[in-house]
Amino acid sequence: MSTLLIIKIVIILVVFGITLLIAMYSTYLERKVAAVMQDRIGPDRAGPWGLLQPLADAGKMFFKEDFIPKQSEKWLFIFGPGIAMFTACMTGAIIPWGGTVTMFGETFNLQIADIDIGILYIMGFVSIGVYGIMIGGWASNNKYSLYGAVRASSQMISYELAMGLAILAVVMTTGSLSLKDIVEAQKGGQWNVFYQPLAFLLFIVCAFAECNRAPFDMAECETELIGGYHTEYSSMKLGFFLFAEYINMFISSAVISVLFFGGYNFPFMYDLGLSANAITFIGVGVFFAKIIFFIFFFMWVRWTLPRFRYDQLMHLGWKSLIPLAILNLMITGGWQIFKDSF
16 A cells, blocks of 8 residues: 555544544534623533533433334435435545645645545535435424425525525636635635625625524524424434534535635745745644634624524525625626736
8 A cells, every 4th residue: 555545544534533523522612602602601510621521412412212203214314314424524525724745755735635626526515415404304204304304405505506606706716616726826815805705705604504503594493393304313313413514514614714715824824934844734723723713603603693584594595695696706707807808
């Protein structure tokens, strides 16, 4: 087995482990953020400052009774959370976590796979993810679950349109569908958020809807649908649905950082006089700092804004975000033609 193949396998395992770890501790961070905003303490019993709370929650999930409703479609009921978890994990495969590293006589990128159509890969898996929710809700044979699944599918399909149009503006600006190329085009502080501020606002709003996060968590609205599409789920099947949401939030934060905030790039990175490897590892730390900021932003919004009504949600998507995204696309296209002419 070649050294490069071993390195790639290690990168895969590290990325997968970090994804699960951050998703797990996002549950802890969310409860702490909620506690601060509501003048409470939050989890503080399991370990120092409650740091072992995610492990306690995982143990509780594993040992809960795992049942399948008698009237459900058994195999689809099982496949639903599996699809949601699988699609959430697969999107991290093309995120460029850092630059180039030279070790053990090999030079490689801190990225599992650099494919030319990275943006289409992400959008493809995001669109498949809705099947996990839809299948799980329908297979439960519960009207509340079915309502939640229908809401989730229509919501995600609607907001994918505006999200795709926002991404197209970034693609037109950088001239590539590869996430690696998009990051490299933002060197020297030339972040896309300065050139595409409207696309950034559109993308982050759509990311809330795609992740089923408040104020767009209509698919699991407790006041109307009990638990929505996962009402009938328990134990680790329910855990997979909940965990997939936090993984999607982590990946969405990474994609926002890559598309609009330079990814692992940071100002004056080549003026420090450090080795290439040192700059790369500092860039990795900067990238994760950006990701953690956006994860916090997701949580901040959840505990700040009230939930939308479903008609308001669809009105915003179809009558506001999509027209604005098309307008932004036209302006970007006009600017590209004008720039190339002079």
